[in-house]
Amino acid sequence: MRLSNLADYAVVIMCAASRHCGGGRVSAGELAAETGIPAPTVQKVVSKLTGASLMRSVRGAGGGLQLARPAAAISVADIVEAVEGPIALTACIEGPDCAMDHNCSVKPHWPKINNALRGALADISLTSLTRIEEIA
Amino acid sequence: MRLSNLADYAVVIMCAASRHCGGGRVSAGELAAETGIPAPTVQKVVSKLTGASLMRSVRGAGGGLQLARPAAAISVADIVEAVEGPIALTACIEGPDCAMDHNCSVKPHWPKINNALRGALADISLTSLTRIEEIA
DNA sequence: CGCAAATCGGAACGAATCAGTCCAATTTGC
DNA sequence: GCAAATTGGACTGATTCGTTCCGATTTGCG
Numbered sequence: 001m002r003l004s005n006l007a008d009y010a011v012v013i014m015c016a017a018s019r020h021c022g023g024g025r026v027s028a029g030e031l032a033a034e035t036g037i038p039a040p041t042v043q044k045v046v047s048k049l050t051g052a053s054l055m056r057s058v059r060g061a062g063g064g065l066q067l068a069r070p071a072a073a074i075s076v077a078d079i080v081e082a083v084e085g086p087i088a089l090t091a092c093i094e095g096p097d098c099a100m101d102h103n104c105s106v107k108p109h110w111p112k113i114n115n116a117l118r119g120a121l122a123d124i125s126l127t128s129l130t131r132i133e134e135i136a
Numbered sequence: 137m138r139l140s141n142l143a144d145y146a147v148v149i150m151c152a153a154s155r156h157c158g159g160g161r162v163s164a165g166e167l168a169a170e171t172g173i174p175a176p177t178v179q180k181v182v183s184k185l186t187g188a189s190l191m192r193s194v195r196g197a198g199g200g201l202q203l204a205r206p207a208a209a210i211s212v213a214d215i216v217e218a219v220e221g222p223i224a225l226t227a228c229i230e231g232p233d234c235a236m237d238h239n240c241s242v243k244p245h246w247p248k249i250n251n252a253l254r255g256a257l258a259d260i261s262l263t264s265l266t267r268i269e270e271i272a
Numbered sequence: 273c274g275c276a277a278a279t280c281g282g283a284a285c286g287a288a289t290c291a292g293t294c295c296a297a298t299t300t301g302c
Numbered sequence: 303g304c305a306a307a308t309t310g311g312a313c314t315g316a317t318t319c320g321t322t323c324c325g326a327t328t329t330g331c332g
Contacts, residue, residue, distance in 0.1 A: 001139050001220045001221075001223045001224075001253075002220070002224060002225055003225045004289095005290080005291065006291075007137070008226050012240065015241060027307085027308070028309075038291095038292070038293085040294075041291075041292060043308095043310080046310095047309075047310060050309085050310090057308090057309060057310090058299090058300095058308090058309090059297095059299050059308060059309050060298070060299030060300035060301080060306095060309085061299075061300045061301055061305095061306060061308070062300065062301070062308090063307075063308055063309075064308080064309095065309095076249065080137050084138070085138075087138075088138060089138055089144070090138075090139070090144050104148065105151060105265070105266065106147055106148050106151050109265050112260075113256070113257065113260055116256035116259070117137075117253055117256050117257075119256075120249070120252035120253055120256050121249065123252070124245070124252075129241070129245050130241065140318095140319065140320085141319080142319075142320075163278090163279070163280095164280075165279090174322085176323075177320075177321065177322085179280070180282095180320085180321080180322095182280080182281095183280075183281060186280085193279090193280060194279090194280090194328090195278090195280050195281090195326095195327060195329080196280085196327070197276095197277060197279070197328075197329045197330055197331095198278080198328095198330075199278080199279055199328075200280095201280095
């Protein structure tokens with residue numbers, strides 16, 4: 001019940017990138033300096049984010065990163081899924097690895113729980129995270 | 137965004153124990169045979185469950201396990217917290233390990249997300265998991 | 273009253289995933 | 303054409319998770 005540090009970093013990085021979205025492209029080193037995350041780690045997170053088409057990357061001198069979509073259209077659920085894969089609490093949903101399988105009475109109920117969690121995370125968008133005065 | 141196998145097993149074990157709750161005590165080996173989980177693993181999960189006062193254990197010959205509370209009063213959130221610790225997506229909530237600390241604009245919003253997730257899990261009780269006909 | 277069986281509890285080992293770091297490929301600007 | 307800058311992927315080390323085994327405790331029976 002605790003997401004990995006990579007996903008945590010991804011949220012912080014996306015939040016920092018949303019501020020520079022209007023200014024165009026931002027380099028990975030710039031994001032590392034602003035977030036305090038080690039530069040190589042930022043690169044790793046960014047690579048996953050671009051792979052999930054959440055960010056757009058421009059290579060070469062003067063290149064950098066920028067959000068692929070408006071900040072309002074990106075939710076925490078999207079970022080978490082991009083870094084940690086699909087939001088599924090149990091592995092038995094995808095493949096039949098559980099020995100019980102047919103006799104497991106709990107199995108049919110997991111999708112309901114997964115949807116509840118995903119919905120809770122989908123309600124949080126990047127704009128709501130940048131609004132620092134809306135905490136209380 | 138995926139809970140550990142231990143927590144998954146804990147939910148299945150608690151669900152299996154709830155059926156034997158009326159019959160009194162159940163041995164760990166019995167639960168292992170019904171759930172298909174390796175017996176030693178069941179013991180480990182049970183030890184954590186009893187430590188969290190979710191189950192009551194009786195040692196000695198003829199002993200066994202039983203639910204400490206009615207099944208309706210136990211939620212998935214309780215079981216997950218018992219096995220995996222408090223439901224907190226990020227570690228920065230408890231201790232100041234993040235270098236940003238004061239400048240992190242995302243930090244104040246995590247409790248809201250954590251509460252949303254915990255609420256989603258708290259709505260699922262053991263009785264709702266045993267009701268197999270209420271899936272759809 | 274002593275013995276034996278059965279059970280829970282904790283500790284140790286191995287494996288897998290995760291976090292962090294480094295180097296190579298590519299592209300733009302001069 | 304050259305050089306600088308940046309992304310992308312691959313490797314190493316560490317932490318945590320999962321599994322297994324052994325010991326301590328308690329009850330039932332002879």
